[in-house]
Amino acid sequence: MTRIELYDTTLRDGMQGEGMSLSAHEKLRVAHTLDELGIDVIEAGFPSSNPKELELFGLLSAERFDHAQVAAFGMTHRKDLSAAEDPALAVLADCFAPIATIVGKTWSLHLEKVVKVSPAENLAMIADSVAFLVSAGKRVIYDAEHFFDGFCADREYALACLMAAARAGADTVVCCDTNGGSLPEQIAEAIAAVRATLPPAVAVGIHCHDDAGLGVANTLAAVTAGARQVQGTQNGYGERCGNANLTTAVANLQLKLGYACVRPDQLAQLTAASGFLNELLNLAPNPDQPYVGRNAFAHKGGMHVAGIAADPATFEHIDPVLVGNSRDVLVSELSGRGTILAHAERAGISLEDNVAARVLEDVKEREHRGYHYEAADGSLELLLRKATGDYEPLFVLESWRVIVEKRAEDRVATEATVKLWAPPGPDAVRYVQTAEGNGPVNALDAALRGALAAIYPDLAGIELANFKVRILDGNKGTEAVTRVLLDSTGEDGREWGAVGVSANVIEASWEALLDSLEYGMQTASTHAARGARLAGREP
Incomplete structure (x- = not known):
């Protein structure tokens, strides 16, 4: 299996997304998570750009990682200074990080409008900067900014920029789709030309953004054309529309294309790592994210549920366990009896076919009135328990x-x-x-x-985690029916949802609140403990 080097830039490029911010200590936790995930290179940012980065690099210098190496990021030297005179390059040279990643210009538009240097001067800046860091004992990765735009504008010059870095000692040259607007065919053509031009010993990398929604597709196209380093961010964090989603890319590379990226046990951590990072950043997870999203293996239609009951391969492209996710069966007006029976089995409830049919009709009628059980598994289980008589009100x-x-x-x-x-x-x-x-x-x-x-002292262990209100028929204004969804957590880490519907928002909230608390008390262990307490209690 061909090995792909994974280069994670969550701590630098990912933090450029709107609302993204982590403390130095939180970034350290992310670094350890990436190391456990099998990431090869962790790009930590500019060592001297601000006090937070200085603190982070100080913390990282004292840490030990089982697998990952840290990369410090910088730019080619300023046009009015030599590489040896540039203070930013001196910081990279003196940094503990064994890898120095520097970015340079490739596109004539930027030479004319931004750095205002000639093509020859730019080539010299690239070569001098790389050579200076190589002489300092660093493994140098050169990021060719706007490479694909430059390749379209002047193919030979774009390739010359990469050759300048390679000849100066860059270990890996990375082609960056900085504006995120390239198509897979363009990426593949350019990478093939790069691979044919560079010496075999120099690795080719790919760095994509998702502005056209093709960040992962372009990454895969680059790998099939010869790239052997993949850069991206966890969950696709990043500026504008984000970077290539490394979480999705790794799963595709390993499970679909047969490349070696991480160990199977590390691949099975993808879902947990994705959730941890969202939690750390206080971001709502994308439920529809490929592989790791809550809905990635969720089935709703009756035919789909029947299919996976017969053989999961009928409606699932991989076993969700491979990426640490799990299968879910959603209940709605589109469901069949198989969906209800699957939920009952998972809850440990014995349900006859005729009772399942009755519950299904009840669910359909309730959804017509505005209830929504896909995100309210607690309320759904209470419906099942009430239908079988296995229900004890508080x-x-x-x-x-x-x-x-x-x-x-x-x-x-x-x-x-x-x-x-x-x-x-x-x-x-x-x-x-x-x-x-x-x-x-x-x-x-x-x-x-x-x-x-x-x-019921156990109620103290139930916490309300989220409260969502939706107006169902806005054309009625303040008389509209309201749906309330409550998310709750228990002391044992369980999470569940509850739903309430009414034209009165407080009544809808009360219904959801009551379901949430009653479901939290419905476990067998809680029932047993409650019964023991009540047996010897004096009112």
């Missing part, structure tokens, strides 16, 4: 009330009161609890938990 509701009051100095106060009977049964005790919150849902949640805390 309490019997008498009433709830919410008061929102606008007070002096623009302060808005929200107060909720719940009246309920718990635990359900002849020995139920009436509880009345009032609580304040920063909004109706928060106040209801606080009042409900306060009323039930003594009976």
Whole structure:
């Protein structure tokens, strides 16, 4: 198997995306994650560009990685200085990082409009900069900025820029689609010409952006044409439309094209690593991201669900386990009984065919009213339990009330009161609890938990992680039906969703809140512990 070198630029190019920011210590955590993932080269950024980068390189210098090497990034020397006189190159030469990656110009448009040097001067800047860093003992990677635009404008000069770097000692020359507008055929043609021009000992790399939605496709085209280093960012982070998504590229290279990138156990970490980085950056994950997204192996249509039940290969291009993901079956009005039965089996619920058919009709009717069970697995499981009689409510509701009051100095106060009977049964005790919150849902949640805390202390381990509201029929204005989705987490790391629908947003929120809490208490271990407590409890 031909080996592909993986070069990750998440910590530099990826951080140029809108809203992207990590502290030096957070970047260090990313570096270790990339090392565990099998990344060969971690580009850490400009060592002297700002105090954060200085701190990062100080931290990295004291770290040890099992596999990855760190690259420091810079540019060819300034036109008014020699390489030896350029302070930025001196920093690269003195840096602990064994690899120095420098970027230089290739396109005549940039020579004329940006750096304002002649083609000959630019070639000299490339060669002198590379040679200076090689003499300092560095492995030098040369990034040819805007290479493909330069190749289209002046093929011979673009190739001459790469040759200047190669002759000066660059270990790898990287062709960059900096504007992200090239097509796979153009990439393949140019890389083939580069490979035919450069000495065999000099490796060719590819660095693509995703402005035309072809970052990964262009990367694969470059590899099939002879590139042996692939640059990109995790999850496709980066400026404008992002960089080539290295997460997707690695899976395609290894599973589809047969190249050696990482060990199988490292490939199985792709999904977890993708999620970790999104969490660290406080970004909502893309559920439709290839290979690692929540929906990458999610099946909804009845025919699809029946197909994967017979053989997963009928509707899945790979086994999701290979990339650390898992199969999901979504329930909706498009579902068949097989979908309901699959969910019941996964929840450990025994469901007869006639009951499954009844639940399916209930789901379809509810979705027609606005419910949405694809993202509300908690509410769906409660429906299944209610249909089989395997359901234990937390309490019997008498009433709830919410008061929102606008007070002096623009302060808005929200107060909720719940009246309920718990635990359900002849020995139920009436509880009345009032609580304040920063909004109706928060106040209801606080009042409900306060009323039930003594009976169900396990509720304290359930946290509401997300709250989403959607207007379903906006043409009715403020009278529109509202759908509320709540995401919750448990102490054991479980995550689940719950849904509520009503023309009253507070009522919809209450329904979702109640489902979320009841589902969180529906595990066998929680039931057993609850039963033991109630057996010896005096009301």
